[in-house]
Amino acid sequence: xxxxxxxxxxxxxxxxxxxxxxxxxxxxxxxxxxxxxxxxxxxxxxxxxxxxxxxxxxxxxxxxxxxxxxxxxxxxxxxxxxxxxxxxxxxxxxxxxxxxxxxxxxxxxxxxxxxxxxxxxxxxxxxxxxxxxxxxxxxxxxxxxxxxxxxxxxxxxxxxxxxxxxxxxxxxxxxxxxxxxxxxxxxxxxxxxxxxxxxxxxxxxxx
Amino acid sequence: xxxxxxxxxxxxxxxxxxxxxxxxxxxxxxxxxxxxxxxxxxxxxxxxxxxxxxxxxxxxxxxxxxxxxxxxxxxxxxxxxxxxxxxxxxxxxxxxxxxxxxxxxxxxxxxxxxxxxxxxxxxxxxxxxxxxxxxxxxxxxxxxxxxxxxxxxxxxxxxxxxxxxxxxxxxxxxxxxxxxxxxxxxxxxxxxxxxxxxxxxxxxxxxxxxxxxxxxxxxxxxxxxxxxxxxxxxxxxxxxxxxxxxxxxxxxxxxxxxxxxxxxxxxxxxxxxxxxxxxxxxxxxxxxxxxxxxxxxxxxxxxxxxxxxxxxxxxxxxxxxxxxxxxxxxxxxxxxxxxxxxxxxxxxxxxxxxxxxxxxxxxxxxxxxxxxxxxxxxxxxxxxxxxxxxxxxxxxxxxxxxxxxxxxxxxxxxxxxxxxxxxxxxxxxxxxxxxxxxxxxxxxxxxxxxxxxxxxxxxxxxxxxxxxxxxxxxxxxxxxxxxxxxxxxxxxxxxxxxxxxxxxxxxxxxxxxxxxxxxxxxxxxxxxxxxxxxxxxxxxxxxxxxxxxxxxxxxxxxxxxxxxxxxxxxxxxxxxxxxxxxxxxxxxxxxxxxxxxxxxxxxxxxxxxxxxxxxxxxxxxxxxxxxxxxxxxxxxxxxxxxxxxxxxxxxxxxxxxxxxxxxxxxxx
Numbered sequence: 035x036x037x038x039x040x041x042x043x044x045x046x047x048x049x050x051x052x053x054x055x056x057x058x059x060x061x062x063x064x065x066x067x068x069x070x071x072x073x074x075x076x077x078x079x080x081x082x083x084x085x086x087x088x089x090x091x092x093x094x095x096x097x098x099x100x101x102x103x104x105x106x107x108x109x110x111x112x113x114x115x116x117x118x119x120x121x122x123x124x125x126x127x128x129x130x131x132x133x134x135x136x137x138x139x140x141x142x143x144x145x146x147x148x149x150x151x152x153x154x155x156x157x158x159x160x161x162x163x164x165x166x167x168x169x170x171x172x173x174x175x176x177x178x179x180x181x182x183x184x185x186x187x188x189x190x191x192x193x194x195x196x197x198x199x200x201x202x203x204x205x206x207x208x209x210x211x212x213x214x215x216x217x218x219x220x221x222x223x224x225x226x227x228x229x230x231x232x233x234x235x236x237x238x239x240x241x
Numbered sequence: 242x243x244x245x246x247x248x249x250x251x252x253x254x255x256x257x258x259x260x261x262x263x264x265x266x267x268x269x270x271x272x273x274x275x276x277x278x279x280x281x282x283x284x285x286x287x288x289x290x291x292x293x294x295x296x297x298x299x300x301x302x303x304x305x306x307x308x309x310x311x312x313x314x315x316x317x318x319x320x321x322x323x324x325x326x327x328x329x330x331x332x333x334x335x336x337x338x339x340x341x342x343x344x345x346x347x348x349x350x351x352x353x354x355x356x357x358x359x360x361x362x363x364x365x366x367x368x369x370x371x372x373x374x375x376x377x378x379x380x381x382x383x384x385x386x387x388x389x390x391x392x393x394x395x396x397x398x399x400x401x402x403x404x405x406x407x408x409x410x411x412x413x414x415x416x417x418x419x420x421x422x423x424x425x426x427x428x429x430x431x432x433x434x435x436x437x438x439x440x441x442x443x444x445x446x447x448x449x450x451x452x453x454x455x456x457x458x459x460x461x462x463x464x465x466x467x468x469x470x471x472x473x474x475x476x477x478x479x480x481x482x483x484x485x486x487x488x489x490x491x492x493x494x495x496x497x498x499x500x501x502x503x504x505x506x507x508x509x510x511x512x513x514x515x516x517x518x519x520x521x522x523x524x525x526x527x528x529x530x531x532x533x534x535x536x537x538x539x540x541x542x543x544x545x546x547x548x549x550x551x552x553x554x555x556x557x558x559x560x561x562x563x564x565x566x567x568x569x570x571x572x573x574x575x576x577x578x579x580x581x582x583x584x585x586x587x588x589x590x591x592x593x594x595x596x597x598x599x600x601x602x603x604x605x606x607x608x609x610x611x612x613x614x615x616x617x618x619x620x621x622x623x624x625x626x627x628x629x630x631x632x633x634x635x636x637x638x639x640x641x642x643x644x645x646x647x648x649x650x651x652x653x654x655x656x657x658x659x660x661x662x663x664x665x666x667x668x669x670x671x672x673x674x675x676x677x678x679x680x681x682x683x684x685x686x687x688x689x690x691x692x693x694x695x696x697x698x699x700x701x702x703x704x705x706x707x708x709x710x711x712x713x714x715x716x717x718x719x720x721x722x723x724x725x726x727x728x729x730x731x732x733x734x735x736x737x738x739x740x741x742x743x744x745x746x747x748x749x750x751x752x753x754x755x756x757x758x759x760x761x762x763x764x765x766x767x768x769x770x771x772x773x774x775x776x777x778x779x780x781x782x783x784x785x786x787x788x789x790x791x792x793x794x795x796x797x798x799x800x801x802x803x804x805x806x807x808x809x810x811x812x813x814x815x816x817x818x819x820x821x822x823x824x825x826x827x828x829x830x831x832x833x834x835x836x837x838x839x840x841x842x843x844x845x846x847x848x849x850x851x852x853x854x855x856x857x858x859x860x861x862x863x864x865x866x867x868x869x870x871x872x873x874x875x876x877x878x879x880x881x882x883x884x885x886x887x888x889x890x891x892x893x894x895x896x897x898x899x900x901x902x903x904x905x906x907x908x909x
Contacts, residue, residue: 081832081865081867083420084419084812084867085832085834085837087419088834092403093397093402093403093404093406093419093428094427094428094811095405095406095408095417095419095427096406097419098406098408098417098419099407102409102410103408103409103410104410105410
């Protein structure tokens, strides 16, 4: 825990300054600033929000208000791998509940907790990602889309992510998307025959 | 002239911005929760909905009037809508009316009754959020909030602070300080303007009535009251009177009936403040130092300065407020005359203000023995409640006079309760002490209700540039202008609340601008009828100097009547950088704005490297903290209880070895 937190904190606060500067320190760019900060930290730490408020010359309560209004922002630390299980109508009837249950059990997450203590995994439920034809659908870090999943197949995907972390491949930042994508591609293709959809270009089928 | 018809009555449009104002002009009172003429229009509560021919139901507050509009205020649809709105608000409101602090003064309660809502068809609120009573002044109960946003807007638009804002979304929306913190952990200055506008019991003043009863019932205590100027023109409202009626005599009589041993006038404290502050001001004016001098009577303003403009603190008058000067005089000097130990005197001040409760608890005003100068602060509303509890029929009281010696007061002290009054009192004193313009008492140029006023006053040879500002947003704009050297003043009076103390957060409801203006006029009326107008004429003040203090600005006067200020953090909180090892030494590095700009994050880097090294691992708990309140002295760190300032990324390693290492717990 300590090491994870330390790593989190060390994630270059000066980056925040350059993000604010890039947006001209304008209040009208607050949402964009928060998005980029979240991409950097994987969540919005309180002291960083306070700093943003100071830099933009607005009260911290206003920044907090914006950060809590949008579902895309999180004020709690999130895991390196964000597992989103779709629970839209199509996914729901095709068994998404079983997938969620499996993930919770495997990662030791009870109902009050969505992120593992080692800050590796976060489980989220989303309403629909527009890939209903592939139901039930799960995404990892928004870029990997797995369709027609069974709990068994999802379990293998998780095993691979855990193995990758253990082997040390995953010690670099989760946001180096290109690497993560490539690795996950290879792993997923090699180890499972789950129908992995091509990136985010899944044709939506409206629920 | 363009006109509308309101329920068939023809009404001209004369610059009114919304239908609501036109309807009110027609003599019809539309119910509102979220509409305040001095705040921006929010249009959330829908209580003011009216039917307009061709438009259907519209919110009167956010619809401009147009020529020929036919407006209907009391149709079946508007009635049904208003009842439904109330019912839905009540469904989500913690309905413990009988035990609520706001019972009998609550707008939600009275409108529900008035509009005939007799049954709520929905269930009770299930989830109860914690009540925040973390600070001495304001209690926040989110379970009673109806999300009208009045507090949010008054705090940001009028006070320029923005402590509160909406957080969350949909059914989870709530009004909250940043990060769901308590008010004591954020930048709240406790002015209580949110309390003044809150239509429900979600924001109330913190009650101290029970502490006062305990003291009154304790035979070992000598309970002494002081009554602030703004209270005498407002307390009558609690008993059905009009704002601005002067009830001084009845208040004194009522306090005696409650069992107070002595009833004194805070106006004496105000006179003393004016004399002391005038001496300070003339001294600065002569030397040309630390100008403009800002007044320091308003504890909300003082906290605001400490939080936002620590660099300007030398400009703040070091004079204590009248309340605290009074408390100090009672405990230090009057106790001797009474032959009672200071700890056995219980000073209760009756104030129009919530921030005064905070001020009385400031550590500067607690003596070494733990004795407070002012033991309890009651708001005007609370005094009204105490009188009701005691069964005192206010209307039937015969007026009485204050006790001596601190009942003697001048008109200059009386007007301390209204915006412009402190400046005028200081000018009166200055005119008298300079021996010029001695006939001059009224300084009309500093009076009024405009947010910022300025005047140049000639006192003999001296020309004094005075500014008067009320509402902290106006004050902020003025301080910024002073810093940019765009304006140049010698004396600036600041009161946090619009209208000054007459509009304080502890005043009776409705505490709106018309009521504040009436109260202000009441104070000027009281001033006019006083025999003594200039604080320098107060013989009790003169005698106090003769007997104890020597002269204004003396060493003893400084000890007893002045205070000090310091930078104050706006938001609390710290963040662990490494693990929390039990028994390890706590080391915090400040990451407040001031320290951050001086490179505190590089200091953290150095400290982290050292703390994680083999030599020290597990022996230091490193934290980042927001503001150690030493903003003027470089990056600050806190090692155990000791604060070390002037740390730089370059000397960080040396500081670690010199300050941190010797305090490390020995390895077991």
